[in-house]
Amino acid sequence: MIFTAAIHPLMSVFAFSICLLLLGTNNKLPWFAALFPFGISLASPPGPYHEVALTHSYFYLTRWHWYEWLGVIGPIVIFSWFARLARARQWQTVNLLGATLVIYELVYVVVALAIDIPLRFEALARLQPMRSLYLLYILMLVLAGGMLGEFVLKNHLWRWLALFVPLCAGMFIAQRALFPTSAHLEWPWAQPKNQWVEAFQWIEMNTPQNSIFALDPKYMSLPGEDEQGFRAIAQRSSLADAIKDSGAVSMFPAMADEWWRQVQAQSGWSKFQLQDFQRLQRAYGVNWVVLQAPAVAGLDCPYQNSAVRVCRLD
Numbered sequence: 001m002i003f004t005a006a007i008h009p010l011m012s013v014f015a016f017s018i019c020l021l022l023l024g025t026n027n028k029l030p031w032f033a034a035l036f037p038f039g040i041s042l043a044s045p046p047g048p049y050h051e052v053a054l055t056h057s058y059f060y061l062t063r064w065h066w067y068e069w070l071g072v073i074g075p076i077v078i079f080s081w082f083a084r085l086a087r088a089r090q091w092q093t094v095n096l097l098g099a100t101l102v103i104y105e106l107v108y109v110v111v112a113l114a115i116d117i118p119l120r121f122e123a124l125a126r127l128q129p130m131r132s133l134y135l136l137y138i139l140m141l142v143l144a145g146g147m148l149g150e151f152v153l154k155n156h157l158w159r160w161l162a163l164f165v166p167l168c169a170g171m172f173i174a175q176r177a178l179f180p181t182s183a184h185l186e187w188p189w190a191q192p193k194n195q196w197v198e199a200f201q202w203i204e205m206n207t208p209q210n211s212i213f214a215l216d217p218k219y220m221s222l223p224g225e226d227e228q229g230f231r232a233i234a235q236r237s238s239l240a241d242a243i244k245d246s247g248a249v250s251m252f253p254a255m256a257d258e259w260w261r262q263v264q265a266q267s268g269w270s271k272f273q274l275q276d277f278q279r280l281q282r283a284y285g286v287n288w289v290v291l292q293a294p295a296v297a298g299l300d301c302p303y304q305n306s307a308v309r310v311c312r313l314d
Contacts, residue, residue, distance in 0.1 A: 003154070014132045016280055018104055025100040032286070059128055059250070060116045062239060072109060075136055080142055094143065101136060106163070108132040128250075182226040195307035196225045199290060200233035201302045203310060207288060214280050215290045216244040217266045224307055237286060239266060252274070274298035277313055287313050 005012035037174070055062045061072075083098030085091075097184040112129040153159045175184060183193040192198050196219075213236055220227045220243040230238050240262035245293075249259045265280060274296060289311050295301055299311040 004161050010128065010131065011134070014108075017107075017132075018100070019137060021100045021107075023101065025096060058130065061130065062116050063110045072105070072130075075105055075133070076138055078140060078144075079105075082147070085147075094146075097139065097143070101139060104132065118179055119281065138312045176253045179226045181224045183230070194224070194226055194228055195232060195305045196228050198305055198312055199303060200228065200230055203234040203236055203288070203290075206303070207310075209236070211236050211288050212285050213238040213288045213290060214266065214277070214284075215239075215241065216269045216292070217263050218219065218269075218313050219290070220244055236288075239280070239286065272296065281313050289313065 001012055001016060004015060009279065064072075079098045079101045083095050083102070086094035087099060108129040111127075114128065115129065148163075153163065175242065181194050182197070186192075192201060203211075213230065213234070215230060216222065216237060216241070219225055220229070227243075229244060230236075230241075240259045242263050245259060249255045262284070265283060268276075277286070277289055277296070277299070280289075289299070291299075291301075291309050291311060292307065293304075293309065295304075295309060297313070300314065301309040301311040303310040
């Protein structure tokens with residue numbers, strides 16, 4: 001749990017609450033201990049925080065579509081059925097887990113509604129109580145797989161193949177469709193397939209480490225970019241983007257004002273000319289930009305490929 005918290009503090013809270021609920025359901029600890037308020041603050045968020053919230057509608061249950069609500073109601077029904085079946089067969093562990101996870105989901109649904117409805121609690125959306133469904137679905141698949149093996153697949157190889165070959169093929173096709181321009185096995189010695197990644201790697205090898213870059217604030221959603229992260233690959237600083245950085249702002253509302261200023265400063269990126277980039281240089285010290293073709297007059301671009309070009313601001 002400590003290791004998990006070091007990587008993803010928020011998800012460790014959900015795992016910890018499951019542990020507390022298991023102890024409580026087993027009469028070893030009051031179940032309501034799972035409601036311990038980790039990091040809750042009622043301070044009003046900065047004004048731009050609302051713009052961040054609008055980009056993360058899944059934070060708010062009342063904004064979910066009716067079919068998304070099936071993903072909330074379905075696990076309650078399924079885990080209740082698992083617990084009932086387990087009691088009939090005297091599977092004590094499965095019964096304990098099924099009953100506990102029903103309580104676990106109900107607790108977080110109540111918390112999500114409490115955060116969602118009053119506007120003044122909007123900053124608490126960063127606790128993202130419906131992320132609790134991640135662990136819930138993982139455990140549901142584990143239990144469902146066990147039930148499938150116990151009652152259907154049993155010791156018949158052809159049944160296992162009939163299930164998993166189409167399942168794996170479907171996942172493979174879906175992954176190829178989601179990220180069509182990226183390698184799906186990234187060996188350390190292999191050349192990148194993605195043109196954006198090629199540019200980011202060139203930046204890492206050929207630009208000063210203290211460089212500050214500007215890119216299209218929505219570059220991660222552009223066709224062919226495949227959600228490749230600039231900072232992680234190029235290992236250089238860049239102005240705030242409107243896609244990935246909004247997630248950080250949703251967790252730390254104090255960053256909202258600066259995030260909003262930087263994103264607004266890059267508004268209309270596709271029509272930027274030399275004077276617009278010079279404005280970013282004066283305001284934020286930007287000395288490099290990553291652009292899609294065609295080139296902008298007046299910029300020196302020492303690197304380019306079929307997708308993007310990397311240009312220096314003098």
